[in-house]
Amino acid sequence: MCTTCGCSTHKAxxxxxxxxxHRRTExxxxxxxxxxxxxxxxxxxxxxxxxxxDMNAKRILRIERDILTLNxxxxxxxxxxxxxxxxxxxxxxxxxxxxxxxxxxxTIEMLRNELSIAVIEGDQQTxxxxxxxxxxxxxxxxxxxxxxxxxxAHMVNRAIEQLPLQDGGLLFIENVGNLVCxxxxxxxxxxxxxLLSVTEGEDKPLKYPDMFHVADLLLLNKCDLxxxxxxxxxxxxxxxxxxxxxLPVISLSATLGDGMATxxxxxxxxxxxxxxxxxxxxxxxxxxxx
Numbered sequence: 001m002c003t004t005c006g007c008s009t010h011k012a013x014x015x016x017x018x019x020x021x022h023r024r025t026e027x028x029x030x031x032x033x034x035x036x037x038x039x040x041x042x043x044x045x046x047x048x049x050x051x052x053x054d055m056n057a058k059r060i061l062r063i064e065r066d067i068l069t070l071n072x073x074x075x076x077x078x079x080x081x082x083x084x085x086x087x088x089x090x091x092x093x094x095x096x097x098x099x100x101x102x103x104x105x106x107t108i109e110m111l112r113n114e115l116s117i118a119v120i121e122g123d124q125q126t127x128x129x130x131x132x133x134x135x136x137x138x139x140x141x142x143x144x145x146x147x148x149x150x151x152x153a154h155m156v157n158r159a160i161e162q163l164p165l166q167d168g169g170l171l172f173i174e175n176v177g178n179l180v181c182x183x184x185x186x187x188x189x190x191x192x193x194x195l196l197s198v199t200e201g202e203d204k205p206l207k208y209p210d211m212f213h214v215a216d217l218l219l220l221n222k223c224d225l226x227x228x229x230x231x232x233x234x235x236x237x238x239x240x241x242x243x244x245x246x247l248p249v250i251s252l253s254a255t256l257g258d259g260m261a262t263x264x265x266x267x268x269x270x271x272x273x274x275x276x277x278x279x280x281x282x283x284x285x286x287x288x289x290x
Contacts, residue, residue, distance in 0.1 A: 014158055015127060015142045071185055074153035078188025081160065082171070088267070088274045089171045091187055093211060094195035095204075096177030099221045101129045103195065103254040104172055108136045110264060115271075116169035120159045122151040122176045129174065139163055150181040153188055168275065170267070179208040190274055191216040198222050198229055202236035205243045212243045217250065217266060224253040 082089050092100045108117055119140040121130040130142035141159040143151060156173065165171065173189060175182045194215040196204055199222055205212040212218065218240050220233055237249045250266065252259025 013144045013146065014155065014162075015130075015144065068184065071153045074157055075186035075188040078153055078157055078160070082188060082190065083274075083277070085165060085167045085169070086275045087165055087167070087169050087171055088271045089173065089187075089189040089191075090267075090270075091173045091175060091182075091189035091192045092195065093175050093179070093182050093192060093215070094177060094197075095179050095200060098177070098195040098197040098200070099254055100174050100177075100195055101132055103219070103221060103252075104174060105132055105136060106254045106257065106260060107172075107263070107267075108133070108138055110260065111170070111267070112136065112138060116166035118163045118165055118169065118171050120151075120156060120163070120171070120173045122155075122174055124148070124176060145176055149176055149178045150185055151175050151187060152185050156187045168271075170271065179204065179211045183208075183211040183214050191270060193217045193219060195219045195221050196236060198225055198231040198233070200231075202232050203239055205236070205239040209243045212240050212247070215240075215244060215247060217248050219263065220249060220251040221254060223251050223258060224256045 092104070094100055104119065108119075111117060117138045119130075119133045119138060121127070121133060121140055121142045122145060123129060123142070124145050124147070126144070127142040130140050133140040141162055143155050143159060145151065145155075151173065160171075163171075173187060192215050194211055194217070196202075196218060198220065201207075218237075220236060223233070226233070233251055240247050240249060248266070250259055250262050252263055254260070
C-alpha cells in the first residue's frame with residue numbers, strides 16, 4: 001500500500017496540455033514537450049532508529065483508509081462526469097512490458113474512424129508511450145508520477161480537464177506498470193482490464209490476487225510467442241478463475257492481430273452498456289399536473 005512504499009508523498013507531473021490556440025473539438029492536438037531537466041527532489045532526511053516515527057499497524061491502516069477515502073470521493077466525481085457524457089473508460093493494468101501500449105495503438109488504429117478516442121498515459125518518467133499514441137492522431141495526456149507507482153483519481157480528474165472528451169466516446173487510461181497498488185485505486189473508470197503476457201508466469205493471478213479480483217476482463221497478450229515460451233493459457237485462466245470466478249478471458253496478439261476482433265467486440269458491447277446505464281430511469285417518475 002502507498003503509505004508503505006511512500007509513493008503518495010510525491011507530486012505527479014501532468015504534461016501534454018493542448019495548445020489553447022486550437023479548438024477543443026479538434027481530434028489532433030499540439031503538445032508541449034516534457035522538460036529536459038528533471039524536477040529537483042527535496043533532500044531526504046534520515047532519522048536515527050530511536051527517533052523513527054511509530055508507524056504501527058493501526059496507524060498505517062488509518063492512513064491507508066484516509067487516502068482511499070479521499071481518492072474514492074474524487075473517483076465518484078469522475079464517474080459522474082463520464083456517465084453524463086456516456087463515455088466508456090477502460091483502465092488498463094499490468095506489470096511492465098506486458099504490451100499495453102502496443103495493444104492501445106492497434107486498438108486505436110482499428111477504431112479511430114468509428115469512435116472518438118482519447119488516452120491518458122501513466123508512467124513514472126518520459127513521454128515515450130504518449131508519443132506512440134500521439135502518432136495515431138488521437139489526443140493524449142501524459143502523467144509522470146515520479147516515484148509514484150500508480151495513478152489516482154485526482155490525477156485523472158486534472159487530465160480530463162485538458163482532454164476534448166466527446167459524448168459517447170472512449171477513454172483509455174494506461175496505468176503505471178504495477179500489479180499491486182493500482183488495484184486499490186478507483187479512478188472512476190467503467191472497467192478495469194488486466195493484461196497478462198505469455199512471457200510472464202501463468203501463476204500471476206495467485207501471486208497478485210487483488211489485481212485479478214477487481215478486474216472485469218483478463219487479456220492474455222503476446223500469444224504469438226506461445227511456441228517459444230513455457231506458458232499454459234488454460235492454466236492461467238484457471239488460476240484467474242480461482243481468484244475471480246467467471247472473469248472473462250480473451251487470448252490475443254496485439255502484434256499480429258489475432259484475437260483483436262473478440263477484444264473489439266467486448267469494447268462495443270461495453271459501449272452499448274455504458275450508453276444504456278447513463279440514461280436516467282424515469283419509470284417511477286411521478287408527474288405533478290397543475
